[in-house]
Amino acid sequence: MLWLSDMQLVEMEALLMQHSRDSSAAGAIRSVVSRVCDILPTVSAIAEILHPEVNFGERVSKLLLRLELGIPSSIVELAEILGRTLNRGEYLELLKIGIINKDRFINADKQVLLSILSYDKIDETNFKIEKYIQEQLNVSAIVEIPLYED
Known part of the structure; x- marks a missing residue:
């Protein structure tokens, strides 16, 4: 959960490694994040089968993005547009x-x-932001054609 906060990686390492002789936890943190990103879609699909009334799709995609970038939810709107263009430190700044x-x-x-x-x-x-805005304008300009009925 620290990875999804605005805490700097150095602070996370200090907190996680306070009782350990190793000096770095960054690799372990990234390894756990990678593993969670691998299994989360499968877990989500199972949850949707068990609870069809709940749509996990958008939540899971946002969570995967947050895990990938290591950012809090408050900046996910910008991250959905920019993705890996910026790194975690830049998003946090x-x-x-x-x-x-x-x-x-x-x-x-x-x-x-x-x-x-x-x-x-x-x-x-x-x-990227201008391209996103243009794509949104194009999507809203698409005219819906009614289905043909006899």
């Missing part, structure tokens, strides 16, 4: 300054963004 969605990212001061991201990453993220 954006979270600290309140940039948690595409609108806040677009409206953020460029100098503030430059304190966290490089010019190239800012350009890449802006491109």
